Amino acid sequence: MRRILLxxxxxxxxxxASAAAxxxxxxxxxxxxxxxxxxxxxxxxRYDQAVTATADSIVVLGADGRRHSGTVTQAExxxxxxxxxxxxxxxxxxxxxxxxxxxxxxxxxxxxTFGVGVDAPPPTEAVGSSGQTWRDDVARWVLFVSLALxxxxxxxxxxxxxxxxxxxxxxxxxxxxxxxxxxxxxxGLVGFVIRCANALQVSGVDLLYSDLSPFAESTRFGIAFxxxxxxxGICLTILAIAWALDLPALRWPxxxxxxxxxxGYALSSHQATEPNxxxxxxxxxxxxxxxxxxWAGGVLTLAIVVWPLAPHMRRAAFLRFSRIAIGLVGILVLxxxxxxxxxxxxxxxxxxxxxxxxxxxxxxxxFLALSWGGMHHLVVRPRLERGERVHAVRWSLLAxxxxxxxxxxxxxxxxxxxxxxxxxxxxxxxxxxxx
Amino acid sequence: xxxxAEIAHWLFAAGFLFFGLVVLAExxxxxxxxxxxxxxxxxxxxxxxxxxxxxxxxxxxSTFSTLHLLAHSLWAQAATAAGAVQLAVIxxxxxxxxxxxxxxxxxxxxxxxxxxxEQNGWLxxxxxxxxxxxxxxxxxxxxxxxxxALLPRRAVWAYGFAITWIAVAVMLFADRDIAPIFGHLSDxxxxxxx
Numbered sequence: 001m002r003r004i005l006l007x008x009x010x011x012x013x014x015x016x017a018s019a020a021a022x023x024x025x026x027x028x029x030x031x032x033x034x035x036x037x038x039x040x041x042x043x044x045x046r047y048d049q050a051v052t053a054t055a056d057s058i059v060v061l062g063a064d065g066r067r068h069s070g071t072v073t074q075a076e077x078x079x080x081x082x083x084x085x086x087x088x089x090x091x092x093x094x095x096x097x098x099x100x101x102x103x104x105x106x107x108x109x110x111x112x113t114f115g116v117g118v119d120a121p122p123p124t125e126a127v128g129s130s131g132q133t134w135r136d137d138v139a140r141w142v143l144f145v146s147l148a149l150x151x152x153x154x155x156x157x158x159x160x161x162x163x164x165x166x167x168x169x170x171x172x173x174x175x176x177x178x179x180x181x182x183x184x185x186x187x188g189l190v191g192f193v194i195r196c197a198n199a200l201q202v203s204g205v206d207l208l209y210s211d212l213s214p215f216a217e218s219t220r221f222g223i224a225f226x227x228x229x230x231x232x233g234i235c236l237t238i239l240a241i242a243w244a245l246d247l248p249a250l251r252w253p254x255x256x257x258x259x260x261x262x263x264g265y266a267l268s269s270h271q272a273t274e275p276n277x278x279x280x281x282x283x284x285x286x287x288x289x290x291x292x293x294x295w296a297g298g299v300l301t302l303a304i305v306v307w308p309l310a311p312h313m314r315r316a317a318f319l320r321f322s323r324i325a326i327g328l329v330g331i332l333v334l335x336x337x338x339x340x341x342x343x344x345x346x347x348x349x350x351x352x353x354x355x356x357x358x359x360x361x362x363x364x365x366x367f368l369a370l371s372w373g374g375m376h377h378l379v380v381r382p383r384l385e386r387g388e389r390v391h392a393v394r395w396s397l398l399a400x401x402x403x404x405x406x407x408x409x410x411x412x413x414x415x416x417x418x419x420x421x422x423x424x425x426x427x428x429x430x431x432x433x434x435x
Numbered sequence: 436x437x438x439x440a441e442i443a444h445w446l447f448a449a450g451f452l453f454f455g456l457v458v459l460a461e462x463x464x465x466x467x468x469x470x471x472x473x474x475x476x477x478x479x480x481x482x483x484x485x486x487x488x489x490x491x492x493x494x495x496x497s498t499f500s501t502l503h504l505l506a507h508s509l510w511a512q513a514a515t516a517a518g519a520v521q522l523a524v525i526x527x528x529x530x531x532x533x534x535x536x537x538x539x540x541x542x543x544x545x546x547x548x549x550x551x552x553e554q555n556g557w558l559x560x561x562x563x564x565x566x567x568x569x570x571x572x573x574x575x576x577x578x579x580x581x582x583x584a585l586l587p588r589r590a591v592w593a594y595g596f597a598i599t600w601i602a603v604a605v606m607l608f609a610d611r612d613i614a615p616i617f618g619h620l621s622d623x624x625x626x627x628x629x
Binding site: 024025102106108182185186189193196207208209210211212213215216217222225226229230233234236237240241243244245246 | 480484487488491492494495498499500501502504505508511512515516518519520522523526528554
């Protein structure tokens with residue numbers, strides 16, 4: 001009976017939501033993120049239910065911040081709001097900021113752009129948007145830590161630790177990997193909402209009723225968010241099944257999926273939208289991320305799983321990890337160098353720009369972590385190979401893990417930051433008349 | 436590209452009805468008889484885990500409001516966790532009857548999220564009425580896993596849950612985006628449809 005109750009209750013959690021709880025923007029003219037060839041004379045927003053609008057429920061702004069919209073009127077049973085437009089010119093992009101009061105009393109809101117004779121810029125570049133803040137950095141950092149748990153801890157279990165292992169080790173690895181997947185999916189969600197909020201310029205309860213679809217459908221980070229959220233949801237399910245059925249081999253597909261999904265984070269980084277972005281750079285970024293996660297997760301696994309729970313496995317696990325760590329670090333440094341060269345074409349960008357300075361801090365932390373790892377390799381490893389007892393290794397591994405987590409923070413700031421601008425060929429070309 | 440909201444509702448309603456009938460069958464004949472075919476025991480966790488993945492899919496297409504995105508992701512995680520726990524119970528990895536308390540808490544959270552996510556009044560439209568009803572049904576039904584944790588030998592909890600589940604399926608089948616309820620439809624709801 002208990003199982004019956006449990007199963008029924010679990011299934012009850014699956015009830016989906018409906019679209020009727022709040023007025024939703026059905027469509028707009030001009031459409032969201034669209035390009036129109038002639039300047040429109042009015043803007044029309046259609047909702048799925050009646051709304052209350054104020055005189056400035058629609059504000060259309062030019063790139064210079066000048067307002068181009070007039071007083072808002074309502075029509076069609078208050079399900080449509082419209083505003084006349086004036087002064088729009090071909091060759092310019094415009095930002096639309098809208099809000100309405102739904103029947104439930106909440107203020108629905110959104111932002112999108114459209115271009116007249118030009119492509120619409122992404123909504124993150126809407127007029128009035130703020131850049132990324134420390135909140136974005138923290139969300140990205142938590143995301144990286146969660147990847148270190150999913151990719152690193154699970155990966156080290158599959159690649160380094162022998163089979164079978166102590167049940168307590170297996171249990172803790174299951175716990176850390178599953179926790180990492182839960183954290184990854186939630187950090188991704190929060191990071192997405194925070195980034196949207198920067199452009200929407202709303203917070204608190206109003207943010208709960210914001211329309212995020214323009215961000216999800218027409219930005220690289222939005223598309224990456226959709227893919228990674230679904231992907232890590234599946235990853236979480238696979239890890240949960242592996243735990244419940246006690247099938248460690250089932251972690252392979254979850255591990256490989258997590259590695260593939262890391263591509264989404266390379267895709268959604270700030271650099272990916274720069275003019276000098278290349279496929280090589282994205283691949284290098286992805287390889288850099290995956291190797292960093294394997295390395296950080298590996299050290300963490302030794303420190304918080306193997307050392308406290310399985311003293312008999314310490315020597316074998318340390319030696320095996322030490323062997324693959326050399327390769328990981330080599331690939332990590334090589335891929336990082338490729339990424340750095342692409343992002344900072346000029347050497348003096350390293351100290352002249354905030355991006356370069358952050359990179360220097362990160363390189364310093366990486367150097368510290370690698371030195372620590374080198375000490376383990378050169379001092380601890382030989383003693384373990386000789387079968388000698390080595391004290392305080394766990395604390396040393398924990399310290400190295402802490403430095404790795406600090407590296408991830410610096411990496412999060414870097415990924416969210418804008419590298420120095422790169423001159424495109426069009427900008428550097430000398431006009432014919434000047435020759 | 437996206438199916439209409441009621442299509443997703445009916446899809447889930449069909450799954451819930453199947454689930455409710457399975458639960459009811461087990462309650463009537465007893466677990467010993469019901470599980471003579473071993474695969475039957477795996478129906479519930481399989482449904483929960485599958486529904487979790489479907490809910491992730493719905494979540495990422497619910498970006499028309501932050502609230503919907505967060506609510507769907509919450510339900511998806513709850514379903515996944517619930518399915519995994521049930522699977523572990525069947526595989527004897529978890530033994531205590533107190534694991535039902537997790538379910539009771541999850542039901543409370545899910546029901547509350549349902550009520551928060553429906554901001555309109557009961558008689559705003561049919562969907563609003565049914566959302567309130569489903570939300571309160573889920574909240575109140577938390578008493579069944581709570582009872583199963585504290586008094587696991589009593590069969591009433593199993594019957595209660597089975598009926599709850601079938602009722603939720605019926606509510607979802609009757610759910611519409613905008614339609615009158617008991618002759619009422621708020622002027623603010625716009626024109627009735629479907």
